[in-house]
Amino acid sequence: MKEQTISKATIDRLPLYYRTLRLAQDDGMDIISSDELGRRLELTPEQIRKDLALFGQFGKKGVGYYVNELKFNVGKILGLDNHWNIAIVGIGHLGVALANYQNFIALGFNLVALFDNDPNIIGKTVNHVKVKSIDELQSCAKNLKIDIGVIAVPAQFAQQVADKLVKANIKGIWNFAPVKMRVPEDVKIVNEDLSVGLSRLSYYITGK
């Protein structure tokens, strides 16, 4: 039901809310106004009130939002309280960088498995997790209860990795390969394109 009533744009903003609230919490703030939240998120206070009203009543008029409570609730909406188990496939430089990325742990995700097909990489340990052969994906997915598969392999191998992840019954795929993937409708996929951020920066510095 929620997918019908909440726009994709709002959903895309929720992780930014969560991050901003986490930083506000780190700053020791108890209460944050929609003005201040708007300043930090570069959104109008009206937009913020509209976004957050969709999920219930988190603020107190004339006071602001309780940082801890709002962060908890946004985290709950995002499903971060599920503490999803993550596996990364492709332990090249990108895979290692992702395995070491501290922000995932801060959000409650658990890195439970790493996979590669290169005998020189299989058996290595990255961030306390041993790299397994891709052939073990299916059995591990079940035993380790993997929820999310991260695709960090070169483009030409991405679809076959996606197929393996689907076959292993994972719930969602986070794809870094710059190709359009074919997956069944019930498997959710988020494509990460790093060139989007760089293109945005290009826009901002053009004409300077």
Add this chain to the structure above:
Amino acid sequence: MKEQTISKATIDRLPLYYRTLRLAQDDGMDIISSDELGRRLELTPEQIRKDLALFGQFGKKGVGYYVNELKFNVGKILGLDNHWNIAIVGIGHLGVALANYQNFIALGFNLVALFDNDPNIIGKTVNHVKVKSIDELQSCAKNLKIDIGVIAVPAQFAQQVADKLVKANIKGIWNFAPVKMRVPEDVKIVNEDLSVGLSRLSYYITGK
């Protein structure tokens, strides 16, 4: 002027338009309708017409948009025709992954320099570019005409790298360190937070 009239959300969508048009071009499409563009971008046709109308008249009523022309124009708006020179600071796993990322080159960015402070890394070659000492940043920035600095160092070193980039007169910073950076107003900064995509995926699989 453009920054007053075009919303941040629209600017954020432009790189996605550009990518989608590039894929349509690869598919051999000459003309694309706002319906098809909307389907590929998960936006309503109305939103697409509204976004693109901000920049001029790119479509033909009842026919659609000319893919090449529209891509060229969106690229021009994004400033991709400037073929910005990029330097990456921090050649750990993330830095190497970014140096090898093919999508940047496809967008016309030039990787011109790599910097690190580790004697074991300085002198190595990644994607045909030799890693230099961070001490050479200032002189290289001038000689190689570096436009954009990418920060791929651990969080605790990020601010001092940003300071060096600012001192070297670069135009923009693309920051992967999960910290809020202090830079003068005339230096543009885009913060990349990889956990945003993962949080979004968490939302989509929650309640499945």
